[in-house]
Amino acid sequence: MKCRTVMQGISLFLASSIALVGCSGNKVELRSQTDFQEVDVATLQFPLQETTTIKGMTTFPANTESNPNNRTIFKRLQEATNVEVEWTAIQSDQWGDKITLAMSDVNTLPDFVMNAGFSTSDLLRYAQQGVILPLEDYIEAYMPNLSNILNKYPEYRTMITDSEGHIWSLPWIEQLGSGKKAIQTVGNMSFINQKWLDFLNLEIPETVEEFEEILIAFRDNAEALQKEFNIDGDIIPMSCIINDGDQDPSILINGFGEGYGDPDKSRHIAVTDNLEVISTAVQEGYKEGIQWLHSLYEQGLIDAEAFTQDWSTYVSKGKSGRYGVAFSWDIANIDNLNDWVPLPVLTADVTNLTAQNGSFTSGVDVGRAVVTAAAGNPALVCAYLDQMYDPFQSPQNNWGTYGEDDEFDIFELGKNADGEEMLQHAPLGDASPVEVREAESVGGPLAILDEYYGVYVTTPADAQYRLEWIEEYFTPDMNHEYVYPVVFMDQEDTKRLANLQTDLEKLINTKKADWIKNGVTDEEWSQYLKDLDAYGLQEYLEIHQKYLDAAYE
Numbered sequence: 001m002k003c004r005t006v007m008q009g010i011s012l013f014l015a016s017s018i019a020l021v022g023c024s025g026n027k028v029e030l031r032s033q034t035d036f037q038e039v040d041v042a043t044l045q046f047p048l049q050e051t052t053t054i055k056g057m058t059t060f061p062a063n064t065e066s067n068p069n070n071r072t073i074f075k076r077l078q079e080a081t082n083v084e085v086e087w088t089a090i091q092s093d094q095w096g097d098k099i100t101l102a103m104s105d106v107n108t109l110p111d112f113v114m115n116a117g118f119s120t121s122d123l124l125r126y127a128q129q130g131v132i133l134p135l136e137d138y139i140e141a142y143m144p145n146l147s148n149i150l151n152k153y154p155e156y157r158t159m160i161t162d163s164e165g166h167i168w169s170l171p172w173i174e175q176l177g178s179g180k181k182a183i184q185t186v187g188n189m190s191f192i193n194q195k196w197l198d199f200l201n202l203e204i205p206e207t208v209e210e211f212e213e214i215l216i217a218f219r220d221n222a223e224a225l226q227k228e229f230n231i232d233g234d235i236i237p238m239s240c241i242i243n244d245g246d247q248d249p250s251i252l253i254n255g256f257g258e259g260y261g262d263p264d265k266s267r268h269i270a271v272t273d274n275l276e277v278i279s280t281a282v283q284e285g286y287k288e289g290i291q292w293l294h295s296l297y298e299q300g301l302i303d304a305e306a307f308t309q310d311w312s313t314y315v316s317k318g319k320s321g322r323y324g325v326a327f328s329w330d331i332a333n334i335d336n337l338n339d340w341v342p343l344p345v346l347t348a349d350v351t352n353l354t355a356q357n358g359s360f361t362s363g364v365d366v367g368r369a370v371v372t373a374a375a376g377n378p379a380l381v382c383a384y385l386d387q388m389y390d391p392f393q394s395p396q397n398n399w400g401t402y403g404e405d406d407e408f409d410i411f412e413l414g415k416n417a418d419g420e421e422m423l424q425h426a427p428l429g430d431a432s433p434v435e436v437r438e439a440e441s442v443g444g445p446l447a448i449l450d451e452y453y454g455v456y457v458t459t460p461a462d463a464q465y466r467l468e469w470i471e472e473y474f475t476p477d478m479n480h481e482y483v484y485p486v487v488f489m490d491q492e493d494t495k496r497l498a499n500l501q502t503d504l505e506k507l508i509n510t511k512k513a514d515w516i517k518n519g520v521t522d523e524e525w526s527q528y529l530k531d532l533d534a535y536g537l538q539e540y541l542e543i544h545q546k547y548l549d550a551a552y553e
Helices: 072-081 092-104 120-129 136-142 144-152 154-160 194-199 208-220 222-229 284-298 311-319 378-389 394-399 433-440 461-477 491-518 522-534 537-551
Strands: 018-021 027-030 052-060 083-091 112-118 170-174 189-193 236-238 269-271 277-279 323-328 340-342 363-371 411-415 421-425 446-448
Touching (some): 072 378, 083 378, 112 378, 120 363, 120 491, 136 144, 136 378, 154 170, 154 363, 189 194, 194 222, 208 222, 208 236, 208 284, 208 323, 269 537, 284 491, 311 323, 363 378, 378 394, 378 446, 394 411, 394 446, 491 537
Parallel strands (some): 052 083, 052 112, 170 446
Antiparallel strands (some): 018 027, 112 363, 170 363, 189 340, 269 277
8 A cells, every 4th residue: 555645734843753852861762754654454453363562541530440451341352352452541530631741751652542532732732743643544544443434424534634634533423313412412401300399399490580489499498308308418409510511500591692501611602593603601691691690699599519519529419319400411420310300491581502512413522542653563553443443342432341240231242133242231220320331431432323223232221311301301492503513623723722712711711600609790791801802702713713614615
């Protein structure tokens, strides 16, 4: 195979063989980004004739197995491939700092990084530094599973390809529904305690006024609720974690003003029906919604710890049965399914739910895995990582596996309609989906496509009921036609946008928390808008607009 040159149009620090000196003074040779490794595909047939070792780096959740090779999934992969992975595993709450250090010291570079979570800005920076390899030719030559997916769904190839035509990372893809019914359209679902409503003879609220009355009823009947349900601890009408992704209460303010809310917790952008990128955090409806949340807080209806509590505290209080309203991807992570129902979209000035950006094409994480320039055998590394995209393997990587010697398995091994092996989800019971999966799964890269369900794997029970919730409670009120798509910006725009977003996001999130707690005056709001402009909000929106326009050309 003739390899095309993969570095056209990008100015990199190094163009041929690279020799860098790490902190220890040892000379470390890094592979040139133009030096494609061409090997006989027959030598990559698994299992290999001889055991071969490669080095990988990954992350693991706190309080779970820290050695990846002790996880059943990796044990089976080693047996199937005859590839041993020498892992460096970092606890997830330390990943951000440690992976940055690891990528900056060539002496600590593994052959590949899995579950990297790199942004496109990270990818282009590491590409410029010469520490990761372009993968488009390796994918074509040695990764048939991923190649088939990208050929069938070219939109994913577009999402992971930079403006010069290079692929620097391997993606995580999870299809569960599509368009306005995709499971990713709503992250921070709002849930209400049906058991408390029934006890107090209350109906599900439909407006923000009715919702406020419900919270007041929870507060004013705290003693009765504690006694009836044997609750140890104070009753909390509504709990959340401000500025914390799926635990943030911003879904409640979608109906104020123009009806955009604030679904994008990091970029704070939305797309109008005229294909214009706007900042949700400068809309009058956003201001009105935040002021309304302040009125709830002022009345003692929002958890006083909403600004400071971490995930474990939030869950611990929820499992004690103390919440009347809570927010999460799945209420089963916080309390239990039986006592809770989704809170429908609330009407304020309008009735609307703005879907999450990037959600209409299902779940995608562009920077899930990279192959580093320290890889001695990148062809083998890519062939090994391609096993993660096998349609029978990807569901296990994502959720967990079967046949383990412990109390719980995510899957049971069964048969599909054609009598072929299929992974069948075991009942979760009262177990937390997050905790169970963290104990077994190994993450990405991977791809789970809609056509896999019923063939290779069943739809997870918690995904199925979540899809049903979205279709019943949320999709009917998704009135906007567009979300911001997944795009791969060029290096200059990515760097500029990252610098702008750092200041803008900090200001927006800081003011949001402050205003929910203390309220906002017209003078403060006016100064806030001036500060955002001074931080480059208009340029920030223009860069996003540029790529939105390109996506819809």
